[in-house]
Amino acid sequence: MEYPGANVKGRIFVSCKKEKHYSRELILDQHALVYVITGTLELSYAHQTHTFGPGTTLLIPRNQLGRMAKLPENNESFRSISILFPEELLRKFYAARPENPAHGKWTGHLALEQHPLLVSLFTSLIPYFEMQDELPPELTEIKIAECLTVLDACNPQVQRLLSSFQEPGKMDLASFMEQNFLYNLSLEKFGYLTGRSLTTFKKDFQKVFKTTPGRWLTQKRLEFAHYQIAVKKRKPTDIFLEAGFENLSHFSFAFKKQFGYSPVAAGNLP
DSSP states (O other): OOOTTOEEETTEEEEEESSOEEOSOBOOSSEEEEEEEESEEEEEETTEEEEEOTTOEEEEOTTOOBEEEEEOBTTBOEEEEEEEEOHHHHHHHHHTSOOOSOOSOOOSOEEEOOOHHHHHHHHHHGGGGGOSSOOOHHHHHHHHHHHHHHHHHHOTHHHHHHTOOOOOOOOOHHHHHHHHTTSOOOHHHHHHHTTOOHHHHHHHHHHHHSSOHHHHHHHHHHHHHHHHHHTSOOOHHHHTTTTTOSOHHHHHHHHHHHHSSOHHHHHTOO
16 A cells, blocks of 8 residues: 555554545555545545545455545545554454354455444544654554454454455456456556466466457557547546556557547547
């Protein structure tokens, strides 16, 4: 998870954004908890966008592919507290508890209802960020264990999400790629998220789409961008990152090569 400019204490973070902030591709390597203090948090995956306001607590599972937006509101900065859960600490915590009968890979986030215990927990964390020093590792572990205890008391589904350490299993390649082609990931990461090695991913991709992943991804992203500019009348500067391109110049070059005219000209089409 990216925390540019965030105040960090061990595995606990406070984020404060005065301007709108949009993340690039977001894939966590650890389960994470996010508590929204002020402003609005948007989570987007595939073709879905979810919006959360102040007082919302979210659990985001590892290996969940998406994007995040932090939006100030009512002249207030966006502020949130986030906690990352190391796998070794989670295994230790849940080893002493009855096994959750629910099983299988968890997909999507888990939004928790407001609860006095959650409010109290996050309120107790804020003073630590007035300190100049890092929290001692022992104290960080104690606060995370306290957090896990509170979460267990608030929602029985929490254990199912946080005690899941499964790697991505092999899934339907066509369906996954059609839903996620806009994300600017390496082929290795696409392979990992579909449960394949890079070699197997390329081989299976050729069988399914009859072309290489690179050509297919570029074609799909440019078709998406053309529709957004020519039909929806969005500006190229507003769309190139969303369409999975690294920078505007690369996007403009690829767009003109594909369609024979620039993105600006596409915006002037009748």
